[in-house]
Amino acid sequence: MSHTDLGQPDLAALRAAAGNAEFAEAEARLLDSCGYRLGGTEPLAPLARDIARSLTEAGLTMHHCATRDPLYRLGGVCLLAVPPEAGTGWGGISVSWTTHDLLLRDRCRYRIYRDTHQAMNVALGSVLTAFGYQVAPFGSGGAWLVTGSRTRGTGAGQ
Numbered sequence: 266m267s268h269t270d271l272g273q274p275d276l277a278a279l280r281a282a283a284g285n286a287e288f289a290e291a292e293a294r295l296l297d298s299c300g301y302r303l304g305g306t307e308p309l310a311p312l313a314r315d316i317a318r319s320l321t322e323a324g325l326t327m328h329h330c331a332t333r334d335p336l337y338r339l340g341g342v343c344l345l346a347v348p349p350e351a352g353t354g355w356g357g358i359s360v361s362w363t364t365h366d367l368l369l370r371d372r373c374r375y376r377i378y379r380d381t382h383q384a385m386n387v388a389l390g391s392v393l394t395a396f397g398y399q400v401a402p403f404g405s406g407g408a409w410l411v412t413g414s415r416t417r418g419t420g421a422g423q
Contacts (some may be wrong), residue, residue, distance in 0.1 A: 309346040312414055313358050316344060319396045319415075320360075320389075328363045340365040342389065347403075347410060360393060360400075361408035362386050383407055 317327055320342050328341035340363045349356030362385035368378045386407030393400045399413030 307346065309348070309356065309358060312411065313344055313346055315414060316358055316360065316393070316398065316411055319398075320344075320392065323392050323396075325389075325392070357410045357412040359403055359408050359410055360389055361403075361406065362389055 321327065326339070326341035328343040329336040329339065343359075343361050343363050345359045347356050347359050362382055364378055364382055364385075368374060368381065371378075386409070390400055390402075390409050393409060393411060397415035398411045400409045400411055402408075403410035
């Protein structure tokens with residue numbers, strides 16, 4: 266046995282394959298505004314995939330947003346494609362945090378649920394901005410609307 270056999274194995278290919286699987290799983294959870302899987306040909310699909318990839322790289326888990334999904338209860342980042350409103354041109358990807366059902370269903374800890382939800386949504390805005398996305402507040406629950414892709418030279422894989 267040579268001295269090189271005793272060294273650490275090169276795991277680059279294994280890590281790349283695991284990363285690609287994680288990205289594919291995150292992308293599989295993307296939904297349109299009606300709760301259906303976001304098709305690859307839809308105009309907002311590339312932006313949604315890019316956001317899912319960035320947030321996965323940041324260590325966040327994508328939420329199983331469809332209520333019929335058995336893993337819905339786990340929580341995580343929910344991404345929903347929001348089509349442009351008629352004539353306004355506003356549209357993008359809604360990004361929000363969903364807590365685990367364990368916290369949501371405990372009425373005695375509703376304040377913790379609410380404060381956690383709010384803090385995580387604020388953090389999401391900061392993470393999206395760090396990745397260079399164009400974001401704007403969306404709705405009354407603390408969600409963000411990503412209205413544009415990353416600026417050059419920032420974000421995942423850069």
